[in-house]
Amino acid sequence: MLYRAYQTNADLLSPSRLAAQYLGTALWQSKADRSLTRRIAAAMEVYSRMRLTHARPPYDIESVMVDGEEVAVHEEPALVAPFGTLLHFRKDTSAVHPPVLLAAPLSGHFATLLRETVRTLLRDHDVYITDWHNARDVPLWHGGFGLDDYTLQIISFLEAIGPGAHMVAVCQPCVAALAATALMSEDDNPSTPHSLTLMAGPVDCRINPTAVNKLANERSIGWFERNLISRVPWPHAGMMRRVYPGFLQLSAFMSMNPDRHKQQFAKLFQHLVDGELDQATTIRNFYDEYLAVNDLPAEFYLETVERVFQTYDLPRGELTVGDRKVDPSAIRKTALLTVEGERDDICAVGQTVAAQDLCTSVRPYLKTHHLQAGVGHYGVFSGSKWNTQIYPRVRETIHTAAELH
Incomplete structure (x- = not known):
């Protein structure tokens, strides 16, 4: 039930994030310089990147x-x-x-x-x-x-x-x-x-x-099983497999220091607005990896x-x-x-x-x-x-x- 709710929410938000990604790309290609257009493009990119992915990123070791x-x-x-x-x-x-x-x-x-x-x-x-x-x-x-x-x-x-x-x-x-x-x-x-x-x-x-x-000792193993284990929903290949969803693990990690993650996305926005692409790329690369989750x-x-x-x-x-x-x-x-x-x-x-x-x-x-x-x-x-x-x-x-x- 928990996984189904997550998947439904992700599916509902997917079109808007995809639209933001394309709109942001189009606005960047317009080469607007420190204008309202540039700020909108930066906001679109930040919004499109605030999502989880479920495929392994490349190692990129050539x-x-x-x-x-x-x-x-x-x-x-x-x-x-x-x-x-x-x-x-x-x-x-x-x-x-x-x-x-x-x-x-x-x-x-x-x-x-x-x-x-x-x-x-x-x-x-x-x-x-x-x-x-x-x-x-x-x-x-x-x-x-x-x-x-x-x-x-x-x-x-x-x-x-x-x-x-x-x-x-x-x-x-x-x-x-x-x-x-x-x-x-x-x-x-x-x-x-x-x-x-x-x-x-x-x-x-x-x-x-x-x-x-x-934290691992505050609850019984039965509590962990009842509250944290879900079945993979359709249409994934592992449908009905019992898993500990990666999005739960990531939520636990992020809750340990939520302010830091908010600050990083705010910095990403500002770096994009200011044209500081190297700093923006560093944050992008980190969150491309960090937000790629793997179910256990x-x-x-x-x-x-x-x-x-x-x-x-x-x-x-x-x-x-x-x-x-x-x-x-x-x-x-x-x-x-x-x-x-x-x-x-x-x-x-x-x-x-x-x-x-x-x-x-x-x-x-x-x-x-x-x-x-x-x-x-x-x-x-x-x-x-x-x-x-x-x-x-x-x-x-x-x-x-x-x-x-």
Whole structure:
């Protein structure tokens, strides 16, 4: 019912937003300069952009600098599954770089949120990413997709890459990435990653709980299911699939700081009026990504809330995948790097480094922790400090582990 109401509202507003888009474009083409026409055109553009989209934006990574030379980058699906694609960013270079699987969150946005992370890693690595599909586009006959399925899908992706890979997990998938590595280590799987980097992930949410953690514990899992889960309406391919709609997740994110978003759209309007196109483009690009929402399979969302944020299965030694209990002490040969941001208000300091204590069989010289001063959650994997201070530690961990093997 909730999803149907959202879809009906979006459908009703769509013609006016489309008209505003065309009118704004026509007015800009008239080249009016700081006139009433220019202000109307700016208002039309802002209005047309204040909408949600449900398709993955492009990565737009066409080339990257490798050893001082610009080389072309090509996106190629290495393995396609119903709920996600193993996407390979193949570079036109003869240089041999360590393969890296970037495990992206499945949390209401698309994996393109890690575009900058991919671009940076490509300098020195052969990069793959878990490109999760929008659940509302997955037909019902493909069945469900829970936390166990997510973990097993990571294992499948690593096996598709083959021996010698490394894994970098950002935020939410840190629990599944650690579990997958533990299971593969226990099985002596030849595709077990040589290094595992966990960045700003909720390994143990009992430590320094944030507002997000507290919110997850204010209600029972039954409340979350009754109030936040909807069925995908017609005419989408995933019609009748139970999902946690991406528009709800985005609403929760935006409600944490609504004034900032209002100010940004006001700035976009003013930049357009003043002809400050570079500043306007920066805001446009951010919201093109931020307002592209991805529905989560209901099973995955509910199991993550319950098992990661409410019952803390992994740090308590109670996490299972299928009928197997996850034992982090099974990890012996995989180097471990944990990264946290000093100002992270989503995944607080202490929650990710907890993985170091869980992996008791990893030798001390294979363990590293990096606490980055002055950054919040997104600064851990994007921005200047990611590029200049965090990434060198990630690169060092990967290349050292590759040499040791």
